[in-house]
Amino acid sequence: MNIALIAHDKKKNDIVRFATAYIKTLEEHTLFATGTTGLRIEQETGLQVHRFQSGPFGGDQEIGAMIANNKMDVVLFFRDPLTAQPHEPDIAALIRLCDVYSVPLATNMGTAEVIIKGLERGDLSWRKIVRGEKGEHHELD
Numbered sequence: 001m002n003i004a005l006i007a008h009d010k011k012k013n014d015i016v017r018f019a020t021a022y023i024k025t026l027e028e029h030t031l032f033a034t035g036t037t038g039l040r041i042e043q044e045t046g047l048q049v050h051r052f053q054s055g056p057f058g059g060d061q062e063i064g065a066m067i068a069n070n071k072m073d074v075v076l077f078f079r080d081p082l083t084a085q086p087h088e089p090d091i092a093a094l095i096r097l098c099d100v101y102s103v104p105l106a107t108n109m110g111t112a113e114v115i116i117k118g119l120e121r122g123d124l125s126w127r128k129i130v131r132g133e134k135g136e137h138h139e140l141d
């Protein structure tokens with residue numbers, strides 16, 4: 001599965017802790033992230049992550065483009081609801097695209113945990129059917 005990991009600045013420690021806790025599960029999948037989140041996860045967990053631009057510089061939109069091209073299976077987005085973001089329209093667009101394409105989206109750690117446990121149980125294998133694939137991973141073209 002292709003999994004996007006994104007966290008706003010005040011949630012970055014949380015996503016690193018989350019990635020550490022679920023490292024065994026996450027290392028079985030292909031990971032993508034916005035720039036700074038991906039760097040932190042790579043440096044602090046050793047997981048391999050495809051890094052896009054930082055969120056305010058287009059990273060959310062790059063992940064949105066993957067969703068629009070049916071290439072993203074799960075989005076784990078640790079949002080900070082208490083801090084104004086300069087790229088709020090990009091954030092709204094990413095969340096909207098998850099809904100347009102029925103891509104499982106967590107916007108906080110509690111839901112992320114439910115999704116990752118579902119992933120471990122195979123509850124998200126329908127995504128492979130949606131992608132018309134049999135394999136586990138979907139490489140970037």
Ligand SMILES: O=C(CO)COP(=O)(O)O
Nearest residue numbers: 034035036037054055056
């Ligand atoms: O701003 C973000 C998501 O909207 C996250 O971007 P960074 O991971 O580059 O901090």
